[in-house]
Amino acid sequence: MLKPLANRVIIEVNKEEEKTVGGIVLPSSAKEKSQTGVIVAVGEGLVTDQGTKIEMTVAVGDQVLFEKYAGTEITYDGKDYLVVKESDIVAIVD
Amino acid sequence: MLKPLANRVIIEVNKEEEKTVGGIVLPSSAKEKSQTGVIVAVGEGLVTDQGTKIEMTVAVGDQVLFEKYAGTEITYDGKDYLVVKESDIVAIVD
């Protein structure tokens, strides 16, 4: 299990749909990177320089939309995840 | 439904009027990007490092003018939106 630190969350990114142009499958560089996924782990919140812990406003299971190019890609147990800070999450998708 | 986080708001950007020069419709790169729109969703406010939640001063339904190049364009349910931080909103248009 991965336990993210501070204000980080671990996201299982949604698969991008294949793009085809007239039936031809485009190579991966031509695909748009997905910006949505589901949260699988949440940190305990950032402790700021003032010693205040900022509570997280997202939770495990939330479908979220995140900033393009945010976070770090990691591989764990053969699966790929994205680790982003909560401030890089744009919106929760209900 | 999209629920923006922190001090973000989701804006339905106003359509830019077609520009025509002597009846000829100009290609999109020649159009000026619209800087106005209507707010469709509002975050709960930024919690600062001091642990203070800053209340939002805009609301759903507000017509707003925002900074050029601000925010992130997203597509949701087949419609395009712009997500900006409240600090990128210049003025409310009454």
Place this chain on the structure above:
Amino acid sequence: MLKPLANRVIIEVNKEEEKTVGGIVLPSSAKEKSQTGVIVAVGEGLVTDQGTKIEMTVAVGDQVLFEKYAGTEITYDGKDYLVVKESDIVAIVD
């Protein structure tokens, strides 16, 4: 009506006088940009990260001198305005 947010003010910039050299009107790029104008709308003041609202020290009707290159030009109701933050206002002209 435009209602500026936070510490922004809306300024009606003073017209620059035509520059003529020996009777020849100079093209606009040769004119110096005006740095003075009259305030037509004032925000409610910036709420800082500490949750403190900083009161505005300028008011509607003030003739002001502002930093060169400050702010954003906007067009509203067919008239041009400049939106600047109060911190970009150098002095009030009495």
Place this chain on the structure above:
Amino acid sequence: MLKPLANRVIIEVNKEEEKTVGGIVLPSSAKEKSQTGVIVAVGEGLVTDQGTKIEMTVAVGDQVLFEKYAGTEITYDGKDYLVVKESDIVAIVD
């Protein structure tokens, strides 16, 4: 009258002495820019993000030495002034 905002002061810069090399007056680019002047107007002090007003430590009439390249040159009533922030004033000359 000009009333500077926040921590700004308005300075009447001392005239630089003409530099002559063997009796030949040098063009202005060869003159060193003066870094001294007398304060003609003082702002009310900066209000910081904490809501604290920082009192000014210089006053009208003070002869001051300021940082090279500091501030904004303005013209008012046909006279040239320099507007600098108090933090750009190096020392008071008694």
Place this chain on the structure above:
Amino acid sequence: MLKPLANRVIIEVNKEEEKTVGGIVLPSSAKEKSQTGVIVAVGEGLVTDQGTKIEMTVAVGDQVLFEKYAGTEITYDGKDYLVVKESDIVAIVD
């Protein structure tokens, strides 16, 4: 013994597995740098400008995942370690 200061931790980085392409061992530049390791020493926590000591949330023995390119490599007693700040630790691996 090494006693890290402030919010630093000392990590014994996990060995990267040899990569072989068709049985040929690749030179080290072709190996991916490991981003996991075990913590062998922990600082006492950062004292911020407010005089607040931020307690550490990781402990000796934790298996951790850290940001790529984070920290400083050191050699002590003939062994290599990585010293990173706690803020560069992405997650604890349970």
Place this chain on the structure above:
Amino acid sequence: MLKPLANRVIIEVNKEEEKTVGGIVLPSSAKEKSQTGVIVAVGEGLVTDQGTKIEMTVAVGDQVLFEKYAGTEITYDGKDYLVVKESDIVAIVD
């Protein structure tokens, strides 16, 4: 007299010793710049954004060692001085 503002101090820089190579005096660009001097005037201390005045820890008469390239050179009454901020003073030489 020069009265430095905030956390500034005025330093009379120690003369660098002439460097000679085999009896030949080197031109000034070949001299190392002195980093020591004696303090001749001290500001009243910086007032921070919190409204706190930080007391100065150096005094007139202190021999000090300062950061290379720190501060502003000024000429006053025909003598050269260096104005630096206290944070640019490395150590007091007893």
Place this chain on the structure above:
Amino acid sequence: MLKPLANRVIIEVNKEEEKTVGGIVLPSSAKEKSQTGVIVAVGEGLVTDQGTKIEMTVAVGDQVLFEKYAGTEITYDGKDYLVVKESDIVAIVD
């Protein structure tokens, strides 16, 4: 005696061992710079903008490991020292 200011410490850097390749002593540029030394003087601690004095956590006599390229090299009484801020000290070597 040198008395460092604020959060600075003075370090007597450990000599790097001569590197020889097949008995040939390498010129100094080929030597790795030492990152360890012993503290010979300690400042009284940084006073932050909040007026809080941050106590030093290192002491005279500590063997320390410091960040590569940190600090300022000084010469005093014919001996070379390194002046670094406490935040550039990675660990104490017990």
